[in-house]
Amino acid sequence: MAVILLVAANSPSERYFEIAKNLDIFATLFKEVNALYVDEVDPGKLMRTGMDAMLASLDPYTNYISEDEVENFRTVNTGQYGGIGAVTRQIGKRTVVTMIMEGFAAQRGGLKIGDEVLKIDQVELARVTSEEAGALMKGQLGTAVSLTIKRPGESEPITLSFKREKIKVNNVPHFAMLNEETGYIQLTDFTPDAGKEVKNALVSLKEKGAKKLVLDLRGNPGGLLMEAVNICNLFIPKGKLVVSTKGKMPDHNFSYETLNAPIDTEIPLVVLIDRGSASASEIVAGTLQDYDRAVVVGEKSYGKGLVQISRPLSYKAQLKVTTAKYYTPSGRCIQVLDYSRRREDGSVSSVPDSLKKSFKTTKGRVVYDGGGIDPDLLTVNQTYHPIIQVLFESGYLFDYATSFTAKRSAPTDIKSFQLTDADYNAFVQWMKDKPYDYTTNLDEDLHRIKEQAKREKNYDDIKVMLEKIESTVNEKRKNDLLVYKDQIKQALEADILSRYFLEKGYVEAGFKYDEELAKSIELLAKTDSYNKILMNN
Incomplete structure (x- = not known):
C-alpha cells in the first residue's frame, strides 16, 4: 500500500x-x-x-x-560579432586599446595598442559605462563607425573611420614550433570551427617538421561539446567513443563517436591543463588520457561535468539549462560539486574521496571520477605576487609599455628580446611617484590576529609586537619592485612584445618563463619516460 x-x-x-x-x-x-x-x-x-x-x-x-x-550570449557561444577587431579595457576613467586582431578593420585602419578612445562616433566614452562603450563598438556588418583617439606622442586627438565587419575570435590564437621537432598549439575556446582550427594548425606544424606536439588547454573554459569530439578525432581512430551524456530525459542521452579519419594517431602528445581548464577541455584531456593517447601535464582541472542547452522563451529571451552529465570513454564523470545535495546553508560540497570510483584506461592505468582530470605529471603552477595584479589593474604596466615602445624600434624576433637591468631600473624609477597599494596573505593574517586579540581582550599585551611586525612588513614592501623583479619583467615583456607582434608576441613572450611548457618539452624529448607514463610502469 x-x-x-x-x-x-x-x-x-x-x-x-x-x-x-x-x-x-x-x-x-x-x-x-x-x-x-x-x-x-x-x-x-x-x-x-x-x-x-x-x-x-x-x-x-x-x-x-x-x-x-x-x-552577448550569442557572441560567447559563436565567437562572432560585428565590429572592427579591437580589444579594449577600462583603466580608471580611460578606455584604452589593449589588442589589435590581425587582418581586420582596426589594423587596416591604423588603430594601435595604447590608443585611448575618447569618442565612438559622437558619444564621449567618459559619459558612458564600459558595457555601453562595448555595445557602441559593435553593430551591423557594413555600418560605419568613427573613433576619436588620443595617441601618446600626438598633441591633438585623431579621428579614424572604419567599417564594421564579421569578427571571428580564433579558438587557436597561436601555434608555433618550439624547437626543431616540437609543435605547440594554444586552444582557448570551443566555439564553432575549433576542431577545424586545431586541424589546420596541426597540419601546418607537421609540414614544418613537427614530430611531437603540445596542446595547451590551460585556462580554456570549454564550449561546444561537438568541437571537443572533433579535436579528439584528430588523434584517435574513426568510430571511437569520445563522450556520452546521461540526463533525466532519455532524449538527452547520447554517445558521441569520432566520425572521420584522424590526422595522426602516433605523434607523441602532451596536453597541458590547469584549474581553469573546464568542460569541453576536460573532455579532450580525459578522452585522450583514457585511450592512453596523450600524457596530461599540469594541475588538476576544474571539474565541470555538466551539459547545457539553450531553449527559447517568450519575448526573445532564452534559458540556458543543465540537462545532463557527461562521461569519458572509461565511464568517469569528472563533476566535482554535487548541486543536488546542498547543505542546510545552501553551500555545495565536493565529492568526498571515499565516494570516488576508479576506472581503467585502455592500457590499464587507474583513473578516478568525481573531481576533474588528474594530470599524469603533476606540476605546481607559478603563484604571482599581488603586486603584479595591482600594477596591471592600475595600468602602470600598460602605460610603461606604451612609452617604452614609442621610443624604440621593433626587435628582430621575439625570442631574442629581453628587458635589460637598465631597462628595468628605468621602470622602477618611473614608478617612484606612482601611488599603489595591495594586500598580501601576510597582511590578512596580521589583521585576523589583531581582531582575534581584541575579541579575547589581550590586544594591549601584544600591541607593540604587532605594530613592530606591521612596520617591518610595510618597510619591506618598498622593495617589492625589486624582490619580484622576475615576475614583473615577465608581465612587462609580454605587454611590450604585444605592441610589436600582437597576439603572437604576447603569447610567445611567456615561453621562456613557462615551467609547465619546459617540462612538457623535456618529457617529449625523453621517449622512454613518455612511454613509461602511458604504460603505467
Whole structure:
C-alpha cells in the first residue's frame, strides 16, 4: 500500500497540479507585493531577482538570458560579432586599446595598442559605462563607425573611420614550433570551427617538421561539446567513443563517436591543463588520457561535468539549462560539486574521496571520477605576487609599455628580446611617484590576529609586537619592485612584445618563463619516460 501511495503522489497529474498551484501562488504574491509594498518597486527588476535566485538554487550554469543579453550570449557561444577587431579595457576613467586582431578593420585602419578612445562616433566614452562603450563598438556588418583617439606622442586627438565587419575570435590564437621537432598549439575556446582550427594548425606544424606536439588547454573554459569530439578525432581512430551524456530525459542521452579519419594517431602528445581548464577541455584531456593517447601535464582541472542547452522563451529571451552529465570513454564523470545535495546553508560540497570510483584506461592505468582530470605529471603552477595584479589593474604596466615602445624600434624576433637591468631600473624609477597599494596573505593574517586579540581582550599585551611586525612588513614592501623583479619583467615583456607582434608576441613572450611548457618539452624529448607514463610502469 505504501508503494502505491508513493507512486500516486509522484504521478504526472499530481506533479502538474503542484506546478500550476505554485505558479498561481507566485503570481498572486508578486501582484500583492507590487501593489502594497511601502516603496515603489521595479516589476522587471523584482521578477529578475526572483528568477535568478530560483535558477541559482540549481547550479551556476542554469541561467535566464533576457532579450538585451541574447546578443552577448550569442557572441560567447559563436565567437562572432560585428565590429572592427579591437580589444579594449577600462583603466580608471580611460578606455584604452589593449589588442589589435590581425587582418581586420582596426589594423587596416591604423588603430594601435595604447590608443585611448575618447569618442565612438559622437558619444564621449567618459559619459558612458564600459558595457555601453562595448555595445557602441559593435553593430551591423557594413555600418560605419568613427573613433576619436588620443595617441601618446600626438598633441591633438585623431579621428579614424572604419567599417564594421564579421569578427571571428580564433579558438587557436597561436601555434608555433618550439624547437626543431616540437609543435605547440594554444586552444582557448570551443566555439564553432575549433576542431577545424586545431586541424589546420596541426597540419601546418607537421609540414614544418613537427614530430611531437603540445596542446595547451590551460585556462580554456570549454564550449561546444561537438568541437571537443572533433579535436579528439584528430588523434584517435574513426568510430571511437569520445563522450556520452546521461540526463533525466532519455532524449538527452547520447554517445558521441569520432566520425572521420584522424590526422595522426602516433605523434607523441602532451596536453597541458590547469584549474581553469573546464568542460569541453576536460573532455579532450580525459578522452585522450583514457585511450592512453596523450600524457596530461599540469594541475588538476576544474571539474565541470555538466551539459547545457539553450531553449527559447517568450519575448526573445532564452534559458540556458543543465540537462545532463557527461562521461569519458572509461565511464568517469569528472563533476566535482554535487548541486543536488546542498547543505542546510545552501553551500555545495565536493565529492568526498571515499565516494570516488576508479576506472581503467585502455592500457590499464587507474583513473578516478568525481573531481576533474588528474594530470599524469603533476606540476605546481607559478603563484604571482599581488603586486603584479595591482600594477596591471592600475595600468602602470600598460602605460610603461606604451612609452617604452614609442621610443624604440621593433626587435628582430621575439625570442631574442629581453628587458635589460637598465631597462628595468628605468621602470622602477618611473614608478617612484606612482601611488599603489595591495594586500598580501601576510597582511590578512596580521589583521585576523589583531581582531582575534581584541575579541579575547589581550590586544594591549601584544600591541607593540604587532605594530613592530606591521612596520617591518610595510618597510619591506618598498622593495617589492625589486624582490619580484622576475615576475614583473615577465608581465612587462609580454605587454611590450604585444605592441610589436600582437597576439603572437604576447603569447610567445611567456615561453621562456613557462615551467609547465619546459617540462612538457623535456618529457617529449625523453621517449622512454613518455612511454613509461602511458604504460603505467
